[in-house]
Amino acid sequence: MALTTTERPTRHSARVPAGSGRGVRREGRAGYLFLSPWLLGFAGFTLLPMLGSLLLSFTDYDILSDWSELHFVGFDNYRRMFTEDPAFWHAVKVTVLFGVIAVPLKLAAAFGVALLLNRETRGVGFFRGLFYLPSLLGGSVALGYVWYSMFNRDGSFNRLLGLFGIGGEGWVNDPDWALGTLILLAVWQFGAPMVIFLAGLKQVPAELYEAASVDGAGAWRKFWSVTMPMMSPVIFFNLVLETIHGFQGFTSAFVISGGTGGPVDSTLMYTLYLYIKGFTDYEMGYASALAWVFLAAIGLLTVVLFSTGRFWVHYSDGGDER
């Protein structure tokens, strides 16, 4: 049967009526059937540790002491976090600063390069791989050396600046610039969202572009009327995930600052602070509290993102709201 093509996919396509009760029950059963592995995994491997850490956030758990030494401290950890811990607020500041700058830059780079690579030029697959290479390094130990070497006072970056006659700084060792090198590192590894954007671009049905051409649309018009709407679920996904990952950033901060968040706490990302509190200071109860505060804050942000998504994300399956 032929697919009726429309010039612009409508937001609320006509839906075939839900059908008989039997159909609904069948869907419900099928739903749980397909969901069962996730439910099992969630119950078995995720829920318990999460509840465990929530419980621990109300204690003075220090990892090493015997369970008999565990004391409940009520909301003390939470109270201390907000009223007696300047490092907490500092970590929040560093993390927000990082997220607000790095995430948009990274997404812009990823989308731009994905568009650039979307044409069927020769060897495009290899190019994609090359752009993706930085992301392959992940948090490897070699990367720490590389970035440190490039961005210290005697590093390549300063030599490059020297070519243009600009004086160099200590960059990765300078409290004013160290976070900047982290941001640069995050943006440099834009390969991951780029691949997702590419996959999304591939999924845009070609006949929509054809139909648009038939109607006389130029490249710009095609971009705004076809590409962007069809890509919006993927853009939304990348936005949400990169935001979450951005605020959760740990590995690069750890690798570049040597696990300290230095110099002078300028790279003290929230999750790094959490790690230090948990594993170096043995205050795992406090660290758990930090984690749950983080979850609440980012959860709130995610809810906001999902709510606003309602207005600009187009779903081909009929605009089902979340």
Place this chain on the structure above:
Amino acid sequence: MRAANAAKQGLRLLVILAILAIILYPLAWMLGSSFKSQEEVLSNVSVWPEHWTPGNYPEGWTHFKSAAVTFGRFFMNSALVAVLVVIGNGVSCLLAAYAFARLRFRGRKLWFAIMIGTLLLPSHVLIVPQFILFRQLGLVGGDFPYLPLVVPHFLATEAFFVFLMVQFMRGIPRELDEAAKIDGCSPIGVFRSVIFPLSRPALVTTAIFSFIWTWNDFFKQLVYVSQTERNTVPVALRAFIDSSGQVTVGPMFAMSVLSLVPVFLFFLAFQRMLVEGINTSGLKG
């Protein structure tokens, strides 16, 4: 007309190459450093080594003399774990995503919210509770120490991929589902005939990321692996920098460069499947 197109192509190529040059410089530096001698490896800033030391590679490869294993063993271990995770994620997350994206069932919105919620908790506070849990389940140690690293992925515990696939699936027009339903398909049938075939971009992306993240994951692998022969690549790489009296930074770079190769190849192989555009018009008829 053709000339204008060729010029545009040429310009685009130029831009790509320029950006690439900047982006790849750090990696070129790493490659160059893998050929530097120990004395210069941190003091020589340029990409080119002063003393060409290809010996770093065999040195790194055979570094683990105490356990009599070559670095190749670690590649195998990492590959094994990574492949298992790819399969687990691909299968289980696809199933879960179909439920969330297409099926109506009671509590769906709540479960979806919970699933997104599992993404939000920083993982370091879960390490100890998870370890205790895995110990209780008897998955720690033993002949196949990778069980705690692999088993959860067969039960869709990586919400990132579930969400990814949900978003991709929601880009598939519902008309196709309806068409299949009218033809008498059950939800399972719709999955089999419509959603699964069209989920290729999502599956490929999932495979790529699963492989790479597993390949690079240090801490979890550190906690659960105890024997040197069972080490994975990230754990083994770090052993190079705790040397006490050995020449090891060069070999570390050498092995790091080598360890990029399998991941890069995996990526190239899989991303080729993204090249053939998925085209709904192919379902006509």
Place this chain on the structure above:
Amino acid sequence: MSGTSRRRLLAAAAAAALLLPLAACGDDGGSTPTADSTKPVELSFFWWGGDARAKLTEDALKLYTAKHPNVTFKTTWQANQGYFDKLATLTAGNAAPDIFQIDDNYLTEYAARNVTLDLTSYQKSGKLDTSKFPESLWKYGVVDGKLAGVAFGENTQGLVYNKTKLTAANQPLPTTGMSWEQFISWATAAGAAAKVPGTQDPSADYKAFWVWLRQQGKDLYKGKELGFTAQDVTAWFDLWKGARAAAGTTPPADVIREGNATDITKQLVVTGKALTSWVWVNQLPELQKNTKDELGVMAYPGDPKAQWARASMYFSVYRGSDKKDVAVDVINFLSNDPEAGKILGTDRGLPSNLDVRTTVEGTVTDKAMKTSIDVENTLGKSFGPSPQVPLKGHSTLRSELIKAAESVQAGKASSAQAAETFIAAVKTAISK
């Protein structure tokens, strides 16, 4: 099954499973096999280091098995990075190894929380023989009156300098016993002549601060409190502020930070960004491997009596181990048996047993290693009494000192301000 009853079931299962680990821990029972029994015993052994150390350790353990065929080992080793995270996780999951390597940064953390076995009774009965150890060395493993770890490898502070560059610039080499002020003047002159900053600025280095304190009759810790005041810290920071002001004495702030890293390959004396670095004496051979210039080593400035026989690391036994006697016997063997000592060499530092040390020293061929042993032995003759083992929260003290020093170096805080913040943070950390 309806949604609500499914959820209730999940909640019940969650509660049950959460309580399970709590119930399973705490009971260490089971008879502990004695060292002489013939029942097969497998001990788990965990240490950090590189591949070379792994080979030596495993060879030494094989020797033990040859003498006690019923005892085998399950060895795990890894890089230092992540070692204590993993050890803590294993401990939390009741899976700590029977014997594990540990150092003075963490000994109190583990001992005060009852993770390490109290070895005092073994020491008294002679099962753990420390009679040939320098007294101050094994005493450096006593926490709260209990012997928490067996010192394995003696070490002391060492100032490493670049002989090649200094002689090329016709500068005198620094000598043990110079006062701090003399040393700084020396660094200014040497820096000007050699065109490389004279010295790394050690204001972020806890061990330099520690030695400096001890030379004034103070100490890092006294009992359960700090052994110094904010004024001391301010004076320390001011000392180095003055040094930085004199051109050529120290590198700029960001380069100082490079050298603050614990990584050997980043030390300024090796990367050529300063003429000296503040490390441990037994790191000389490793530093030497990273540069073509010849390096020398001496004590930190001031009276060398303030330095002490630090244990570079310890071996401790897990208190929950069910093979305690055998574990102690193994450690005793590794520390005192001459053959084991020869196998292990100086990889972990100078052997604690003085007889073993003399034998081992004779077999060393590496020039830098010989130098470091000589210096260590010479300094050892004049060591004062060891300080107490650092308190819980020592890691925080170290990282806070780095933060405070760097903030002063970067001009973000005055010496007094940084000292205040530092003291406050550390007081909280050790009072937990």
